[in-house]
Structures are given as C-alpha cells and as structure tokens.
Amino acid sequence: MSERVEDEALARLGPQSLKCPECENVYRDPTLLPCLHSLCRPCVTTLYNQHASDGVITCTQCQEEVDKPSNGIDGFQPNYFLNGLVSVFQAKTAKDIRCKICELQKKDNFATLKCLTCGDFLCEDCGKAHTLTRMTFAHEIQPLSELSDGKRDREIRNKQIITCEQHEGEPIKYYCETCSVPICRECQLEHHVGHTCANAKDSQVSRRKAVANMIGNVEKKIEALKKIAENVDSTTTDIDKREKDLIEGVEKTVKKLMDQIEREKADILKSLKKTMDEQRDACIKRKEQINTIADIMKGNITFANDVVTNGKDVEVLFLEKTIRHRMMALQVKKLDTLAMKWQAPDIRFRNVFLTVDRIGLFELTLSREYNRKPETPLKFGARHVAGFQLVRRISTTIPREDNFECRVTGLASLFGDHFVVGDQENRKVKIFTRLGHYVETIANIKPSGIAVCNDVIGVTDQMSLNLYTNDRTIKKKISLESTGSSYPITALSNRYFVVANNKTTTFQIYDLRGELCNDIMPARGAKVRNPTFITSNSKGNIIVSDWLTNSVIMMDDSGHLVKEFKLKSKLGKNEWLPGSICCDHFDNIYVSDFSRSRIIVLDPQGEFMLEYPTRLDGLDRPRCMAVDGNGYLVVSGKGGYLNMYACQYI
Template identity: 25%
Template sequence: MAEVRFPEDEFDEDSLTCPVCQELYKDPKLLPCLHTFCRKCLETWAAKQSAGRKFTCPLCRSPVELPCPVWSGGVDKLYSNFYINKLLDFRRLRQSKTSRVLCEMCKSGIQAAAVCGDCSFLLCNNCVKIHGHTPALKDHVIITLYDIDNATKRSKYTRQVYCKKHSQRTTFYCEPCETLVCRDCTVDDHCRDRDGENHDPRELNKVTPKCKDCIEDLMKKTEDAVITKINQQEENLDKGLKTLDKNYAEEKKKIKQHYAKLMSTLKLEEEQMIQKLKKVKKDRKNELIHRKEEMARDLKETREGLLFCQNVLVRNSDTELLFYWQQMEKRLQELASQDTGNATFGDFKAVSFHPCSLPRIWGSLSVFPWIDVKGPTVVGLPCSVTVTADNLDPTGEDVGPQVEVISPKGKTTLIETTATSPSVTSGKGQTSRVRSFSAKWRPQESGKHSLGVCMGGLKDLGSLTVDVGSNNPVLRFGRKGSQQGQFNRPTDIAVRGDRLYVPDTFNHRVQVFDLNGKFRYSFSTITSSGSIAVQIDGTIVVRSAMEVAKFSPSGKTLQKFPLDEYCIKPYGLAVQRDGRVVVTDPDKHSIFLFEEDGTLVKQVKGQGRGEGQFKEPCFVCVDNEDNITVSDRDRDCVLVFDKNIRFKNKFGEYGNQPQNMVYPLGVSADSRGNIVLANRGGQNIKHSEKLQVFRPNGTWVSTISSDGDKLNLPHGVAVTEDGHVFVADPGDHCIRKYRYM
C-alpha cells in the first residue's frame, strides 16, 4: 500500500469547487494558463464565445485555442488535472466512513475501502486482494483509508496515463515526439533504430530531471523578471500616491496664502485654481491607481502560475511532471516575457503653483511631466516613451514636450513627441485635463541613459534613468562536427515559412531546422554546399561547388546546371519569384542572371567604383519586388538593382561610425523592404562583427551589438516575419538568432 500525508485544509470544498459552476469538479480540465474547470463548464463557456476553436479563460482571459472545434470534442482533448482528480478520489474514499460508498469494480454492493490510481475505481477489500494476486494488476497503486489516516509520508499515488493503442501504462517518454508512450510503443511506433525516423524513448525517471531543471530555471527567471519588478514598482507607485497627496496639500496652502492677499473680486479665480488642482490630482491619481491595479492583476496571474508549477514539483510525480512540463514551460515563458514597464518615482516632479505680479493678478498652474518607457530597452530595438503632462507650459503656450536623451558617453539627442489625447480648455485658456504624449526611441548603445522632459524652453521637467542592455542572441545552436545539428563552416542560411535551411559546407549537405533550432531533417549535396535560397513553392536552390542544384522540399534532386562556362569562383545566390537565379562572382567582378534551366539571361560586370560597378560582389538577396541587393565586400557598400539588373542606387561607405560598413557579407531583405547586413569588420574598427539594419532607401536604422556570445565571423543572414534575423557564423560553426525590429 502507498503511504500518503494529506492536509485537512485541502479537503475543503473551495479547493475542489469549479470557479464557474461553483460545484465539485466533474472531469476537471487544465487550460494552458494553468487554471482548472469542469469539462462541461468549459464546453458551455467556449460555445458561448465561439462555435469554433478559440475562446478565453473564464478567470484570467488568456486566449485558448483547442486542437479541434468544440462540437468535435475539442475540450475533451485538454489535459485532465491529475491533482484535482486525486483529491476527488481521496474525498470519495473518506466519505465511505460516514456514508455507504460502494465498490466500483466488482459491482457486488460491498462498501469501498480503497482507491486504485490505475483503474480510477473505488475498491472493496476483496478487489484489493484480487489486485495483489492478479499479474496484470499487481503493480497498480492502491490507497486505503488506513493509509490516509495514519501515514506520515507524502503519497506517490496519482492517476496513471494509459496508452490508447496498447492499453498499457505509459512508462516511457519519447523526447523527439514529446509524448508519453508505453513499452510496446517503444518497439512498434517509437523504435529508436527505425529507419528515417527520429525517436528516443527513455524511462520516465531518466527524463524527469531535465524537465524539472527546466521548470525550476523558468520559475526563477519568471520570479526575477516579473514579481520582483512588480513589487519594486508597487513601492514606487505607493510613493507616488503619497507624494501626490503631500504635494496637493502644500500647493493648496500656497494658493490660499496668495489669494488671501488679493481683493475679494479674485475669490472666483481662487476657487477655479483649486478646482483645477483637484482635477489634476484626480487625473494623476486615477492613472497611478489604474497602473497599480494592472500590476496587481499581473502579479496574481504570475503567482498562480508559479504556485501551480511549485505544487507539481513538490508532489514529485514523474508522470504528472512530464505530462505538464511543456505546458508549464510555455506558460512560464509567457509570464516571464510580460512587459511591466519602467515607471519610477525616484525623481518625482511635483505640481507647482506660480503666483504672478500685477496687472496679471491671477496665478498659473503647471503639471511637471511624468515619463515612462515601455518595451524592451535593448540596443537597436524600438521602445515606446510616454510623457504625461499638462499641455500648457509655464509661459502659457500650448506646446508638446520633447524628450532629451543623454547616453552613457554624454551624447545628447532630442526626440519629438506626438499628443495621444486631445486638449480640453475652459475659461481664460486654462486646460482642464492632463494630456499624454508619445514617441519612439531606439537606443544605440548599452548602459544607463538619462531621459529628461523639455517644454517651452525649460529643461529637466521630469526625468527617468533607463538601463539599456546589449542585444544578445535569443538563440544559438550548433558546434563543429558531422552529427545532426552540428556544422563544418556554415556560410549561408535561408528562411521559408517555419523552416530554416543551412548549407553545411564541408559536410556536403543541407540541414533543415524549425525556427526554434530543432533539427528536422537533412539531405546530401554530394559536393561542398555554399549559398542557398528557397523558392515560394518550397524548391531548395543551392550553389554547390561550380553548379546550381535544385532539390524538392524533401531533398530529392530535381535539376542541376553548371556555372564553369561563365564563372571563375561563384559565391552568392538568390532566386526571383519566377524562378530565375542570380549568382555573384567576386573574382570575375560580375553578377549573372539565369533562367530556371540555366540559360544565361544577362551578365553585369565592371571592376571599379563607378555607378553599378563591382570590386568583389559577395552575398545577394531579392526583395518582394525582385529587386536585387548585392554586398560588395571590397568597396564596403551595398548596390541595389531592379529585377533585370539595371542599377538603382548604392549606399554605405568605409568608416568607424555605426552606419559605416567594413567588409560587408550576408544581406537579407524583409517583407517591408528593410535590409539586414552582416559586417565582418577589420582591425581597430569599433563596429566589427556586427549586424546593421537599413531602410529600403539605404537610411541607417540601427546597429545590433552583442556584449555576450559575440559574433565571430558573421556571413549569411536570413530574416523572419516576426522581426528576428538568423546569422551563419562559420568561425564558431554555429547559428545565432537576434531580434532586429
């Protein structure tokens, strides 16, 4: 018999009550946000919101997408809550003390005395004995009333998961398939040695430590990223509320002292000023309270998610942990990535009353701005700056504020803001509400930046210190070798849909991954593979040695055509929408345009620095309009041509500034026409081994730095639709992924 220690308070009705129907759970189902509800309650809730597959959690409103529509049993596909089912089993067993609860296995009408974690049945004493003597049932986990009342250790009892195909307990976990399997499945469907398939079934206790470490690490990161920050900001908001009340009292006193000296005819003006002050306080206070409530909700959701994960880890059930670990991982990543803002009141600027001399005998009231930054404060990435202020500056002019940014090295930049709320006036041009202004800021260096508000010729009307971090890679995978997921000098890379294609140069193959770096499959190119492009229909085009080879999406050779008739040393490759192939040759100072079958359409050549001339054309890409963009590594520039290789423009030059280029290599264009460029750099060049982002017209946007896990020898680049760029680094034999937009 298994031993169990079960706190009395967890038998409380509230812990076993569905938040929707307010009754005991019936077939409890777990949502991705880790909240639990009855299956029927979820079906009703989902049907009211949508007849399809999408709805929101009844508690936290997190989006939920079912694997199939509601009417096709989509809710039933959700995971059952192991622990709630366990509590319900214990509750039914304990009820047998005071009421007649019958055995559910033999249907003999005998009172139940135990519960089976495998069968999920209440058992009488006879059925308990049968379980112990029946070979197929002897390993079932059984809990008795005696165990519940007298044991001191925490139970390992839990409802077991059985294979639907073989009706066996799932005692293995196949990591590549990310699923629990039974022993027969490891032979039939998940055999490690099955040709052409990637399986690795392992015992649960060998996989659990890895999953447990992952969840614990994510829990720590979530707590550090969200709870600690929200607690700090709550303290700042509380300080702001207290400061606001104190400021209001002090300024009210000033107003009364000033107007007490004036004639009685100014009494009305005094009251108007006080009313305005009250309105300012109300607006500011409502804003602070609203933000605090938002943080309280975020804190509650985060704590609930962490509590669920903590309870799963404490219960120490391998099956339960492996059943949920992916869902918990995803939820913790969502919580850890929450945007909690950068609000602070360390430099709070108060509301001030300004008395005026005759003949203008009334005063003026100015609200000093409150500045806030939202979004990732990372080098090269845009974030949102919000200024909350009275739209009337101390001189009486209706103007918007500017944000003065001072970098760690003392460089000053002014950012113009745009009003996001209208101006409302009442009497003598006085505003009656606080206004909001916003701007976009893209920091260009890491370290502590000072953001100050300027308005009407005055500076330092509100300030905020923001710590800008390095744009380190969000993903890195691969190392030198010949096994799957390893590389030998990968020089180029391509993205199409949710797949990443890497020509593994000296392993003579192309490896295919998903956008999270998970290996999918590979195929041979016979000779060394160089540049790569993928057509809209999935056809994979590779410049392999002195030929262009086309492969099907699965890696089957479709067509080849030679290049040695035209080229000396072919390098970069790109494919236009109609299938025409563009090839560069740095040794021949040329770019070539071929038909799909290899027929030469056009060659553009010319060694020099004139318009449309090359020295060493290297990597090449095409945009959505088939415009051709070429990096010239010796001229330190980028040249742009139309789809027929007619010159359009050139941008870039050698130098030590962030916008300058030094030995540019990989180039890629996104769907908006933005161009991402890899710079290899050189000695004594500050911006070596960096990525650069340019607008379609060649205007420099940002330089992507990396203080941690720096680029070694950046070559080919490929952008994704969600604002990330992959970089092939043959120096480190790896692939790195950065955010660039």
C-alpha cells in the same frame, strides 16, 4: 521529496484547493490550459463551444487569451497531477459515490470500496469480481471506511498509475526522447520502433530540473515587480507632496487679492484636485495591474512547484513542456513599462491684469513625463527607430579554447537574456549571456545559420538542419540537399523553422519535431534570385536579403511578393550589399550593409527609416544581427567582436 514533506502536502488537500473555479465543484477530469490554470473537462467543453467561431478562449481565472487547438479540447493537456490529488481527496471524503462498474452497466449502486491500484470506486459485488480477472487480480482493494483518516494518502498516491489512452490498461512507463512524449510498452513496440526511448524515472530527472530552474527565473520577475510597486508608491507620495506645496503657494498669493481672485482660487484648486485625482487614480490602476501580474506569476509558480515537488514522474513528463512554455513566456515578459511616470503640474502667476472681469491669475501646466493612463501593449509597427546607443562590445573568441579568431555566421536571441553564436571558423555553436559572458558550446559543427523557435535551437550547416532542445541534447538531424547552399534559417510564427536553399531558390518549412510541413517556391513576380539571409515578421511574411538583385524582398507564406526595397544613391546606382536581416517586436526591419559598414532600418511596410554607420563604434563590415525582446540589437563584425546596441524608439 521526503515522505514527511509529501504527507504534509497531502494533508493540506481540501475542497477549496480542488474546486473548479468555473463550476465550483470538485474537479472532474481536470484539464490544464497553457496559462497553467485548470478547469473541469465539461467546463472547458462549454467554454470552447461558447466561442465556437473564435480562434481563442479566455481563461476565467487570469483572463488570458488561449489559442483553441485545431483538434478541439483534446488538444489541451489533461492535468494528471491534479487528477491524482482529486482521487486521494475523494478516497478520504467519499460519500454517495456510485460504483464505476455498475455505472457502465446502467446500474445505480453506491461504492463501498476503492481499488488503490487503478483508482476505481466499487461496490461489494464488483469489488469481488475485480480481483478475478487476469488484468486486475493483483490490484489492492480497501474499504472506504479505512481511508477516511488520511493515513494512507501517500500509499494511494504511490499506487496511482497513468494508463495509455490508445492501449487500455497499459501503464505509461517509458519516454520517447525522439518524439518527446510519454509512452507505454505497446506504444514503444508499435509506433516508436528505432526511436530513443528511456525509462520514465530516468527521463524525468533533467526535465524536472529544467522546470525548477525556470521557476527560479520567474521568481526573480516577481522581485522586480515588487521594486516597481515601490516605485509606484513613491510616485504617489511625490504627488501628495507636490499637491501640498502648490496649494500653499496658491494660498499665499490668494490672500493678497480681492473677491475675483478668490473665485479664481476656487477654480484653480478644483482643476488641480481633478488633475491630481486623475494621477492618483492612474497609480491605483497601475498598482492593480502590477498586483494582477504578480498574482498570476505566483499562481503559476505555486502550480509548477507543486508539480515539481509533489508530482509523480510521469505526471512531470506530461506537464513539463506546458510548464516550461509558460515559464519561458513569463521570463521574457517586459516589466519596464510598468514603472510609473507622472507629470508634475505647475501653476504660473500672471502679473499683468488686462481686465478685472477675468484676471487669469493661474494656469495649470503638465510636464511630458506622465502618462495619464496605464500604457497599453504596443502594437506591431507602433514604434519608430530613432537611433542606436552602444551598450558594450563582446569578444566571441574564447581564449585557450578556440584555435582561430571567431567568424560569426549565425546569431539568435535565446530566452531574452542569452544569445547563440555560430562560429564557422572554429566549428562551434556557442552560448553567451547578454552581459557578454561565455556559457558553453552546444555543438561542434560548421554552422551556416542559426535560429531559435520556442525552446528549440535550429542550426544549419552545408549538409543538414540540426535541432537542439533547451537542455542542449540533440533532438533531430535532418539531411538537406547537398547543393553547396549556405542554407539561411529563421523562426516563423514561434512554431516553425524556415530553411532557404539559395541555389534552388526554395523555402522549406519544418515543425519543431523536424517534420517537413511545406515547400515554398516563390511566385514568378516575387523577384527572389539568391536568398542570402532571411527573417520573418509577426504577420508570417518571409523577408529575404538577396545578393543577386541587391534588394530586400518581403513575400507572404505562399511565395507572392509583398514589397521590394532597393537602396539607391543620388546617382541612381544601387550601392549597397544587404546582408543579415532581422525584425524587432514592432516589425521594424534591420538590414546590415556589408559593403558600406552600416545598418539600414526599414519600417514594417518596407520603407526607409534610418541609416546608422557602425564604423563610428569600431565595427567594420557588419555581417550577422539579432534582436531580443528587451530592445537590444546584437551585430557581428570583423575581429570576432559583437556590438550590442540599445534601440532608441520614439
């Protein structure tokens, strides 16, 4: 960022932009929540304690629920970027600020100086002593009176440093690529020996760029919200026009009738007005909902842009993971449910009068398109799969790059608009867009299975589990037992990978750093014999397709049986071969039947729901499947092709 642009950004600093929304004072030790809103650390502590028995706290700005870290408020990320801006602002507006050193000595002296290097406010005596120690003799101290004009704001920012919490006074200058954490020199020597470490200035380049790219994707979501808002405005216009047309029709009819008809006229218009008011109210609420979502996204983008454009290198490194997680969540946020639907009323004229006491001249009816209240978020298991509509066929064999026809052994959705393909025949892991465009090859290994968890891509081969970050750099390689297993893999609770060994019938749980967290052995009654493909649902259950028993088995995270499903013919025989398996956002279970070229859909309880033959769409022997957050199912088959289906729900 140029010096002129940074000076302008610092010049905009004011008490309103630096006030904690909870206590309305200038931030004290600002703490960043996962929704990218900040509160003072004391305010976060109060909020945390108020919900001591709950697993979540609610952000006071956006009302979004945030999971409480297991290690208390220390699990929230300090907002180093905002803290640096507060320090600059306080240097310009310092009044009645106590000397930090005197406070430690339980003295009450006002500060007249500021150390531009470490940021401490000091009195005259402490200022003199500050330059007499070996650790601080080179620090630059300036009178507060010379900082009030703001001319040295950028200099203050440039001199600010972030020190290590474990090694007091040691500046953060490095970044451990292995552990994905900023570190100081002492940390590198003590805890990160043998790890891949780089200078913070070098490491921040790719991460700053990755955040900037995600910001662009969320900005596209805001544009989509604008179009949906236009749809709501158009709906309001249609409601007004329809109301006007119906009133005119009622008026023409009522003029020909007597007093009883006049009374019924009043009744029907009252009902009509009430109905239209309800629909207008629904539009107003939907517009407020859209504006709220847009404001939250804009606020997130403003903060992320400030960090990307104004943040210091180390600040970006500390905050980029939280920002990327938030940008990722906003990228995949579904917007199509916000489009307005309404039921156009109609008024029927009854031309047979059976009694003059109650003629029954009018009847108000509504079409089925309108939902009177804004749709609430769908709960898991709340939607029934009625069928599939073929959207496109995608060739995964890349001309002039692949030596053989692609043989898909793994599929996973990536960020909602891309998917990862494991090509065992050509020893490649490929990325495609949802439109079927090839993007890149991220690894040249012989993949057995693929899963995506958060922003980490997990790929198994017959020897190891390989973890890749979203910028396609290798994160970690974990050796697995060489048993000849195919090692199916899935994501669990958006925090872990589950790898199955179909020879030993065990399930290993790894975190996103590649650390082994748990080793599950199915309980005696779980009936798991040969786990060929695995997936998981929102409840944390592991679901297995077992080729030895020709069944789909659901078990909990301790290995106990929850449900077993077998598909039997009319003759009682088990005539299917359950293959790849995946769950959608409603916990419906999709199973590919390799032997009969069909897709079997089970409900969240593991009961039969639907059978769909894929040969009708030119797909023979379906092998691998994956679903995304937009209602699409991708299925691989013979010939290196994928079929992409839109799931039809009722």
